[in-house]
Amino acid sequence: MTTTASIPPIVPADAIRLGSGRTLRFEGRGHGAAVSYFLVDNDPGQGPDLHRHPYPETWVVLEGEVLLTIGELEFAATAGDTATAPAGAWHRFVATGTGRLRMVCIHASDVIVQEFAE
Secondary structure, three states, rough: OHHHHOOOOOOOOHHEEEEOOEEEEHHHHHHOOOOOEEEEEEEOOOOOEEEHHHHHHHHEEEOEEEEEEEEEEEEEEEOOOHHHHHHHHOOEEEOOOOOOEEEEEOOOOHHHHHHEOO
């Protein structure tokens, strides 16, 4: 049994950084959290390939511009916007504009489960 007192309250960014990039990947299960997330920090043109999850994913744009694709639909979003891809929907995003994209990708799961189209 895990108690709240045994879970460290702070997760250092370097402990969840993806490689040498700027993006962070947090999975809640090991930290007593019911959600997981990516803190995306991408340059224009960057973004994941088409994929889906067995749970919804919600995006919160903190800075920059992004083109979101959910199924056959595309949406442009900017700082302050929020969007959600339903469970099982194929989706992707790509940073657009001239500056960096900073966005939180919230996974409604304590682990990240992704299936890529190819």
